[in-house]
Amino acid sequence: MSEINEASVRAEVRAWLEANWNPDYGLVEWRNKLVDSGWGAPTWPKRWYGRDLPQAMVPVIEEEFKRIGAVGVARVGIRVLAAATILTHGTDAQKERFLRTSMTGEEAWCQLFSEPGSGSDAAGAVTRADRKGDHWVINGQKLWTSGAQKADWGLLLARTDWDKPKHAGLSYFILNMRQPGVTVQPLKQMNGHATFNQVFITDAIVPADHMLDREGNGWAVTTTTLMHERRGADALRGWAVASDRRGRIYEEERAEIEVALAPYKWYPQRAGRIDLVIPRARETGCFDDPVVRQEIAKLLVLAKSAEWTARRARTAQEQGKPQGPEGSLGKLAASNVARAAARVHTQISGADALLTGADGALNGTIAEILVSVPATSIAGGTDEIQRNIIAERVLNMPRDPSPDAGKPFRDVPRNAVG
Amino acid sequence: MKFSFTHEQDEFRSSLRRFFADHSPSKEVRRLMDTEAGWERAGWQALNRDLGLAAVRIPEAFGGHGFGFTEHCIVHEEMGRALVCAPYFSTTVLGAGAILNAGSALQHEALLPGIAAGDTIATLAATEDGGRWDAASTTLTATRSGNGYRLNGHKSYVLDGHTADLIVVLARAPGSTGDAGLSMFTVRGDAAGLKRRPLATMDATRKLARLEFADVPAELLGEEGAGAGSFARTMVEAAVCLSNEMVGGAARLREDALAYAMMRMQFGRPIAAFQSMKHKQADMLLEVELAKSAAYFAAGALDEGDADVAATASIAKAAASDTYLQTAIHAIQIHGGIGFTWDNDTHLWFKRAKSSEVLFGDAHFHREQMLQHQAA
Numbered sequence: 001m002s003e004i005n006e007a008s009v010r011a012e013v014r015a016w017l018e019a020n021w022n023p024d025y026g027l028v029e030w031r032n033k034l035v036d037s038g039w040g041a042p043t044w045p046k047r048w049y050g051r052d053l054p055q056a057m058v059p060v061i062e063e064e065f066k067r068i069g070a071v072g073v074a075r076v077g078i079r080v081l082a083a084a085t086i087l088t089h090g091t092d093a094q095k096e097r098f099l100r101t102s103m104t105g106e107e108a109w110c111q112l113f114s115e116p117g118s119g120s121d122a123a124g125a126v127t128r129a130d131r132k133g134d135h136w137v138i139n140g141q142k143l144w145t146s147g148a149q150k151a152d153w154g155l156l157l158a159r160t161d162w163d164k165p166k167h168a169g170l171s172y173f174i175l176n177m178r179q180p181g182v183t184v185q186p187l188k189q190m191n192g193h194a195t196f197n198q199v200f201i202t203d204a205i206v207p208a209d210h211m212l213d214r215e216g217n218g219w220a221v222t223t224t225t226l227m228h229e230r231r232g233a234d235a236l237r238g239w240a241v242a243s244d245r246r247g248r249i250y251e252e253e254r255a256e257i258e259v260a261l262a263p264y265k266w267y268p269q270r271a272g273r274i275d276l277v278i279p280r281a282r283e284t285g286c287f288d289d290p291v292v293r294q295e296i297a298k299l300l301v302l303a304k305s306a307e308w309t310a311r312r313a314r315t316a317q318e319q320g321k322p323q324g325p326e327g328s329l330g331k332l333a334a335s336n337v338a339r340a341a342a343r344v345h346t347q348i349s350g351a352d353a354l355l356t357g358a359d360g361a362l363n364g365t366i367a368e369i370l371v372s373v374p375a376t377s378i379a380g381g382t383d384e385i386q387r388n389i390i391a392e393r394v395l396n397m398p399r400d401p402s403p404d405a406g407k408p409f410r411d412v413p414r415n416a417v418g
Numbered sequence: 419m420k421f422s423f424t425h426e427q428d429e430f431r432s433s434l435r436r437f438f439a440d441h442s443p444s445k446e447v448r449r450l451m452d453t454e455a456g457w458e459r460a461g462w463q464a465l466n467r468d469l470g471l472a473a474v475r476i477p478e479a480f481g482g483h484g485f486g487f488t489e490h491c492i493v494h495e496e497m498g499r500a501l502v503c504a505p506y507f508s509t510t511v512l513g514a515g516a517i518l519n520a521g522s523a524l525q526h527e528a529l530l531p532g533i534a535a536g537d538t539i540a541t542l543a544a545t546e547d548g549g550r551w552d553a554a555s556t557t558l559t560a561t562r563s564g565n566g567y568r569l570n571g572h573k574s575y576v577l578d579g580h581t582a583d584l585i586v587v588l589a590r591a592p593g594s595t596g597d598a599g600l601s602m603f604t605v606r607g608d609a610a611g612l613k614r615r616p617l618a619t620m621d622a623t624r625k626l627a628r629l630e631f632a633d634v635p636a637e638l639l640g641e642e643g644a645g646a647g648s649f650a651r652t653m654v655e656a657a658v659c660l661s662n663e664m665v666g667g668a669a670r671l672r673e674d675a676l677a678y679a680m681m682r683m684q685f686g687r688p689i690a691a692f693q694s695m696k697h698k699q700a701d702m703l704l705e706v707e708l709a710k711s712a713a714y715f716a717a718g719a720l721d722e723g724d725a726d727v728a729a730t731a732s733i734a735k736a737a738a739s740d741t742y743l744q745t746a747i748h749a750i751q752i753h754g755g756i757g758f759t760w761d762n763d764t765h766l767w768f769k770r771a772k773s774s775e776v777l778f779g780d781a782h783f784h785r786e787q788m789l790q791h792q793a794a
Contacts, residue, residue: 290786293785294782294785294786296789297789300733300788300792301733301737301785301788302708304712304733305709305711305712305737306708308420308711308712308714309707309711311420312421312711312714314421315421316422319422321422325703325707326707326710326711329703329704329707332700332704333704333708336704384697386700387696387701388696388700390699390700390703390704391697391699394703395676395699395700397676397679397680397695397696397699398687398691400693
């Protein structure tokens with residue numbers, strides 16, 4: 001076997017793409033070929049649709065895909081997390097059943113972790129799973145579930161043992177979303193959008209062989225999913241850009257991405273829209289105001305430093321260097337940037353910041369920034385939780401006391417509702 | 419490389435960190451900061467004999483190592499961490515930098531080998547009593563006299579100005595205004611008519627001097643009338659190098675404050691166990707790492723000749739100015755009462771943070787510079 005290096009991988013993937021790529025394929029048809037070739041998930045094991053290649057080869061392969069214009073496997077949505085989690089914890093039968101359809105995009109997924117009573121403390125879930133013969137019966141309520149209406153399957157965290165301490169009583173299931181016991185309701189946010197859902201689960205059924213890993217090990221599995229969520233946050237955005245090329249497969253991919261991204265139209269506003277700051281300041285005539293200029297420049301310094309820090313972290317990861325502190329800071333930095341941007345946009349807009357919709361500045365976009373930014377410091381881990389994580393895991397400071405640790409979960413004080 | 423150091427660069431950093439830990443403990447910093455010069459020839463020679471540090475960015479043709487700003491800035495960052503008392507910044511960034519930017523090939527050949535060898539201490543005298551960091555406010559005049567020039571006027575806030583062997587001076591032709599008529603000159607430290615007075619600096623580890631020029635003989639450096647451009651370039655480089663020095667100091671303050679919080683017991687536990695401390699430390703880490711990224715990126719931008727390097731340099735300096743001082747404020751707060759005492763070392767870095775914040779323009783100045791460079 002020849003040595004694996006950048007040149008050999010590049011040559012191999014290029015040859016394969018040149019021999020196989022054809023934009024006239026249907027999306028699913030092409031992706032099935034990709035899955036069979038191993039180029040759709042090159043870092044995965046050969047046994048499971050991969051090629052056992054190191055992470056450092058991924059950018060090389062992506063370049064070759066881009067060069068020829070080839071479409072990749074489905075990567076938008078929770079399916080990526082589902083696949084990564086099943087790959088790590090699943091049985092062969094589960095891998096057989098779920099990996100391929102997640103990669104081809106034929107089946108969609110959602111994540112059922114958060115509950116009304118457990119936000120930051122996700123391990124405090126009270127959705128229950130009770131064993132009845134060869135299946136589990138699920139009852140409870142989940143919250144902040146994106147893509148629930150379109151999902152075929154849900155990654156479900158539920159409590160199987162109330163006498164064990166918090167983490168030890170949890171198990172992880174693959175829930176069929178298309179069954180009578182599962183009801184999905186959109187949840188309207190303060191900015192008027194409804195990106196997320198509430199999922200009500202009443203006597204829903206999960207076959208025993210759709211538990212992931214073993215009973216009581218649900219928290220370890222959840223950690224795997226969350227780890228991939230954090231790691232993939234940047235990559236996902238990159239993949240959600242549709243090609244503007246013409247051809248049947250591109251049309252299909254564009255449609256897939258459009259549907260997947262429709263609920264997230266306000267996400268750029270949530271991040272603060274730094275790109276609009278200087279054009280807006282010019283437009284409103286305050287770009288010459290030295291006070292405004294200082295505030296704009298403060299924001300740009302912060303945003304640039306954050307961007308370069310993310311690039312440092314990504315470069316270190318690509319080079320296989322051990323992760324430095326810069327890798328844990330992105331989320332907190334993004335909150336600071338978004339908050340600063342909302343302040344500057346308010347300052348630039350003046351009285352226009354009172355209005356929204358068609359009456360608001362930029363047809364309501366500025367107003368949408370102002371009422372969307374608060375999500376940044378909450379979603380995906382609050383700033384406070386991020387600071388705890390940084391302090392405890394990066395700086396090795398003492399952990400917070402956990403009064404619930406070691407106690408049977410049924411004795412732990414919890415929210416009255418939920 | 420802007421986003422990652424090579425293995426060799428990491429090794430270089432580690433060896434410097436070990437060397438400075440041995441040679442510049444705070445006891446040594448305190449000893450040197452109490453001297454009028456602020457440094458000693460023996461220690462300076464060790465830096466150059468053992469490590470060749472003055473030569474890092476000087477081209478090989480002139481006795482240097484020919485490295486880039488990335489390597490040069492690793493030295494600054496490590497010196498900033500250890501608060502090394504040496505005329506390194508003045509000699510290599512200001513003196514050698516101005517000579518490289520303004521001087522002719524013959525002048526490079528004449529002046530740089532001495533600097534690279536560690537024999538010549540050099541600096542740049544540009545700012546005057548007005549304390550402005552631009553070229554246009556220069557009032558010191560250069561008058562032609564025979565084959566050379568005579569300088570008349572004053573300079574202030576000159577880094578190591580009272581101990582430098584060679585002083586590059588920004589001066590203007592009599593009657594000129596603005597950026598026109600400005601040129602760089604070299605003056606010997608012991609030149610006739612030059613009076614040098616050390617200033618009482620709040621940061622005793624960074625020595626400044628006021629210089630008075632009464633008919634001081636000077637040699638033109640490079641082309642007549644090109645002073646504003648080479649000064650501007652030197653200030654961009656200075657902002658980047660200082661930013662790297664500053665993030666080194668900020669990281670050191672953060673680490674020392676963390677170590678203190680981990681061992682300081684109150685209410686029956688280390689104060690590091692309190693969430694208010696943990697969150698403060700997390701914010702400090704975030705700010706320091708962000709400022710580091712800007713400083714590293716700016717050094718890479720100089721090496722790669724980025725067109726918008728002036729804006730990038732100002733981003734780095736603005737970030738470093740705010741971050742270093744804020745980190746110092748947090749560090750003193752974390753230390754509590756003991757952090758306000760002379761015997762505790764925190765104030766040494768606090769004062770360095772303050773002097774670095776102001777030197778070559780504070781955060782407000784650089785934020786405005788950044789916008790102007792971006793718009794250009």
